[in-house]
Amino acid sequence: MPDGKSTPARAGTTLLEAARRAKVHIRTRCAGKAACLMCKVCIDPDAQTGLQPMNANERNKLGGLQEQGYRLACQAKANGQAPVIVTVPEDPLKSAVRKLLDQQQEEDW
Ligand code: FES
Numbered sequence: 001m002p003d004g005k006s007t008p009a010r011a012g013t014t015l016l017e018a019a020r021r022a023k024v025h026i027r028t029r030c031a032g033k034a035a036c037l038m039c040k041v042c043i044d045p046d047a048q049t050g051l052q053p054m055n056a057n058e059r060n061k062l063g064g065l066q067e068q069g070y071r072l073a074c075q076a077k078a079n080g081q082a083p084v085i086v087t088v089p090e091d092p093l094k095s096a097v098r099k100l101l102d103q104q105q106e107e108d109w
Pocket residue numbers: 027028029030031032033034035036037038039040072073074075
């Protein structure tokens with residue numbers, strides 16, 4: 001989400017690997033070492049059963065964000081037992097540009 005793309009993923013496949021296979025861009029800076037936190041994605045609470053439990057590193061990095069449904073795409077692994085619905089947050093730069101355009105459009109009216 002939000003593009004509605006999907007891909008099959010074997011148990012042990014990270015969400016980052018699955019996203020790349022589905023040609024969904026997820027920002028990273030640390031090459032999947034759980035250091036940059038740029039790969040945060042939001043998981044549908046009803047679809048958490050399709051993921052393996054968080055490892056200690058991911059849990060420590062996410063802190064309170066895990067209660068809001070966030071996982072690190074480079075660390076979260078499919079368990080192969082249920083589908084997972086992943087929402088990739090909008091790129092912050094795109095978001096800022098979109099807000100400015102929306103503001104400008106409102107002012108023009
Ligand atoms: S890619 Fe950097 S934390 Fe996941």
